[in-house]
Amino acid sequence: MQPLTNRSKIVVKKEMSLYERIYLPAIFSGMMITMSHFFKKKPTIQYPEQTRPFSAVYRGQHVLKRDDNGAERCTACGLCAVACPAEAITMVAAERKRGEEKLYREEKYAAVYEINMLRCIFCGDCEDACPKEAIFLTDRKVDSEVKRNLFTYGKDILVEGVEKDKRVDVSKRQTPEVLEFKKHKEFEHNR
Amino acid sequence: MTLGYVIYKLILAVIVFTVTLLIAMYSTYAERKVAGFLQDRLGPNRAGWFGILQPVADAVKLFMKEEMIPSVSNKTLFIIAPGLSLLTACMTGVVIPWGTSLTIFGTSYSLQVTDLNIGILYLFGVVSIGVYGIMIGGWASNNKYSLLGAMRASSQMISYEVAMGISIIALIMTTGTLSVGQIAAQQHGWHWNILVQPLGCLIFIICAFAETNRAPFDLPECEQELVGGYHTEYSSMKMGFYLFAEYINMFVSSAVISTFYFGGYNMPFIGRFVHDGNLLAILGVVFLFAKIFFGIFFFMWVRWTIPRFRYDQLMNLGWKTLIPLSILNLVLTGAWMMRHEIISVFIK
Amino acid sequence: MITTYLFYFLSFLAIMFGLMVVLSKNPIHSVLYLVLCFFTIAGHYVLLNAQFLAVVHVIVYSGAIMVLFLFVIMLLNLNKETEPHKSIWLKASAAVAAGSLLLVMVASLKGASTIQSVNTFNPNIGLIENLGTTLFKDFLLPFEVSSILLLAAMVGAVMLGKKSIK
Numbered sequence: 001m002q003p004l005t006n007r008s009k010i011v012v013k014k015e016m017s018l019y020e021r022i023y024l025p026a027i028f029s030g031m032m033i034t035m036s037h038f039f040k041k042k043p044t045i046q047y048p049e050q051t052r053p054f055s056a057v058y059r060g061q062h063v064l065k066r067d068d069n070g071a072e073r074c075t076a077c078g079l080c081a082v083a084c085p086a087e088a089i090t091m092v093a094a095e096r097k098r099g100e101e102k103l104y105r106e107e108k109y110a111a112v113y114e115i116n117m118l119r120c121i122f123c124g125d126c127e128d129a130c131p132k133e134a135i136f137l138t139d140r141k142v143d144s145e146v147k148r149n150l151f152t153y154g155k156d157i158l159v160e161g162v163e164k165d166k167r168v169d170v171s172k173r174q175t176p177e178v179l180e181f182k183k184h185k186e187f188e189h190n191r
Numbered sequence: 192m193t194l195g196y197v198i199y200k201l202i203l204a205v206i207v208f209t210v211t212l213l214i215a216m217y218s219t220y221a222e223r224k225v226a227g228f229l230q231d232r233l234g235p236n237r238a239g240w241f242g243i244l245q246p247v248a249d250a251v252k253l254f255m256k257e258e259m260i261p262s263v264s265n266k267t268l269f270i271i272a273p274g275l276s277l278l279t280a281c282m283t284g285v286v287i288p289w290g291t292s293l294t295i296f297g298t299s300y301s302l303q304v305t306d307l308n309i310g311i312l313y314l315f316g317v318v319s320i321g322v323y324g325i326m327i328g329g330w331a332s333n334n335k336y337s338l339l340g341a342m343r344a345s346s347q348m349i350s351y352e353v354a355m356g357i358s359i360i361a362l363i364m365t366t367g368t369l370s371v372g373q374i375a376a377q378q379h380g381w382h383w384n385i386l387v388q389p390l391g392c393l394i395f396i397i398c399a400f401a402e403t404n405r406a407p408f409d410l411p412e413c414e415q416e417l418v419g420g421y422h423t424e425y426s427s428m429k430m431g432f433y434l435f436a437e438y439i440n441m442f443v444s445s446a447v448i449s450t451f452y453f454g455g456y457n458m459p460f461i462g463r464f465v466h467d468g469n470l471l472a473i474l475g476v477v478f479l480f481a482k483i484f485f486g487i488f489f490f491m492w493v494r495w496t497i498p499r500f501r502y503d504q505l506m507n508l509g510w511k512t513l514i515p516l517s518i519l520n521l522v523l524t525g526a527w528m529m530r531h532e533i534i535s536v537f538i539k
Numbered sequence: 540m541i542t543t544y545l546f547y548f549l550s551f552l553a554i555m556f557g558l559m560v561v562l563s564k565n566p567i568h569s570v571l572y573l574v575l576c577f578f579t580i581a582g583h584y585v586l587l588n589a590q591f592l593a594v595v596h597v598i599v600y601s602g603a604i605m606v607l608f609l610f611v612i613m614l615l616n617l618n619k620e621t622e623p624h625k626s627i628w629l630k631a632s633a634a635v636a637a638g639s640l641l642l643v644m645v646a647s648l649k650g651a652s653t654i655q656s657v658n659t660f661n662p663n664i665g666l667i668e669n670l671g672t673t674l675f676k677d678f679l680l681p682f683e684v685s686s687i688l689l690l691a692a693m694v695g696a697v698m699l700g701k702k703s704i705k
Contacts, residue, residue: 027496027497030496031493031496031497034496035229035492037228037229037230038229040231042231042232042233044232265567268567268571307590308590308666309590309594312594313594316594316597316598318602319597319598320597320602323606326606327571330567338613341613342610342613345609345610349603349606349607352603369667
């Protein structure tokens with residue numbers, strides 16, 4: 001048979017020589033290997049005290065952004081729910097009433113917006129799909145809970161605060177590649 | 192036999208017992224730490240400074256665990272067995288000479304609990320009784336895995352006892368005594384027995400690994416085949432007793448190997464620098480413990496390096512390799528000791 | 540004085556454990572009681588200043604032979620169903636035989652007080668140096684012959700254990 005690669009080796013079960021049959025040299029060399037590991041630098045990271053540096057585009061818990069005036073950017077178009085491969089996002093749209101212009105940026109808004117964090121796979125497709133730059137994944141970690149239903153995050157958790165200090169900074173995610181993409185007005189996403 | 196003598200022996204026995212238990216306790220910590228370091232990890236380091244309180248935490252955990260006694264088991268034997276295992280493990284410490292002797296107010300106090308004139312045989316007897324703790328525990332659990340584990344443990348221990356015994360006989364021939372104290376005393380300076388009996392020492396160390404059921408001979412508790420071996424049904428502190436007995440056995444084996452082959456409390460050239468008798472005795476204890484700690488480390492080092500033997504390989508090694516080798520060692524030792532007589536026969 | 544008390548204590552234990560060997564229903568218990576019985580006998584040896592014999596007794600009987608006994612019994616898995624039933628006649632004849640044996644023993648022990656030891660007892664005979672000298676000087680031939688006997692038994696066992704002899 002023609003070998004697929006030239007890396008294959010023919011296994012021969014040959015008789016061991018006396019040197020090999022004593023085993024002690026092999027045992028000794030094995031023990032030297034483990035001993036060399038004894039003195040190696042340990043790669044352990046002492047977790048709560050030390051943390052690994054996060055990547056700028058780390059995909060953690062979501063945030064629903066507000067614009068500069070404090071109005072919610074989300075218009076409940078449903079593109080994120082469609083894009084979501086895990087079907088974790090559900091929403092109910094509502095029409096903006098008179099006098100709510102401060103709260104919602106456009107005429108339509110999401111009255112209910114829920115992400116099931118147990119279903120979410122943190123792929124970031126919702127962020128890509130959003131035409132209003134309303135949803136972003138952040139470098140925050142999803143907290144552990146003791147009940148399943150507590151993992152369904154509603155707007156109370158997802159939407160960022162109005163005040164300046166409660167805003168979630170997502171500027172780290174605006175990498176040069178992202179900014180370059182946003183310059184192209186010919187793409188539907190950027191219109 | 193005055194009252195003072197009795198009190199001194201009692202204190203010494205209690206100290207030996209306490210130190211044995213303490214070292215066994217910290218061996219569990221050392222095992223995890225050594226395993227961690229050999230595998231590029233750090234080991235336990237949360238409980239206390241560098242995890243120094245980890246054994247205490249483990250003990251508390253074991254005590255708080257639910258105590259399970261299988262309803263189909265033989266209750267009395269089930270409870271006796273771990274205790275028996277621990278008892279036989281602790282009993283060996285009394286004949287080991289921990290040092291020469293301290294002179295306090297003109298009275299000499301030997302640092303050996305009893306210097307039996309048949310100390311080696313006593314050690315051997317206690318080791319051979321150690322099988323019962325495992326066998327009874329395995330049988331009383333009424334579980335096939337436990338029974339098979341116990342069978343493996345006891346047949347392994349019986350098999351390796353033979354080679355161990357024959358290698359000791361060669362040692363007895365060269366030293367000419369059965370007293371452990373005298374064997375230690377004979378090895379002053381550089382007269383360590385390993386230089387006289389290198390093959391015997393190797394065989395003894397291998398057999399000691401098998402007798403303590405440590406890796407690479409830890410088949411009795413082989414998880415892949417036997418769940419947990421003879422302590423499958425054990426829980427809480429009874430399980431802890433078995434594990435503890437293993438560590439005590441390891442400590443005692445290291446002490447015995449150091450005393451028999453590595454000079455015991457002797458250290459070469461120390462007599463040139465230190466002349467005070469008491470200081471020498473204390474330094475002797477320190478040297479012995481340094482050797483013992485290295486022995487324990489060696490046990491752990493081997494455990495985390497060498498994979499487990501298959502059962503037929505174990506038996507082949509015991510019966511077809513170690514026993515013939517130890518007999519060869521015995522014959523060679525005898526021939527060397529009688530060399531003048533043998534040569535004179537040929538010259539005639 | 541204390542040795543006398545120890546002797547009575549050990550004898551009591553030895554006889555009690557010996558009886559328990561016979562009387563206990565479970566064969567494993569019987570073996571374990573036998574081990575305890577051997578220990579008390581080793582204690583007797585120590586009282587006789589025969590320490591070597593005591594330790595060797597523990598090593599050989601308790602440590603090796605009884606472990607093999609335990610092995611076999613554990614693997615046989617004896618229980619009530621496999622216990623053979625003996626007829627009433629057999630039991631009666633056994634009782635009569637044992638009773639007459641007891642009678643003979645009592646009758647022979649009746650005159651025992653008149654027996655006196657011929658040679659004086661050397662209290663150090665049980666120590667290992669003396670034992671070795673005696674075995675390898677005075678009783679060299681019987682010692683070697685008995686070891687050849689054991690060798691023959693060992694070779695025989697190996698031959699029996701072999702599957703086929705070519």
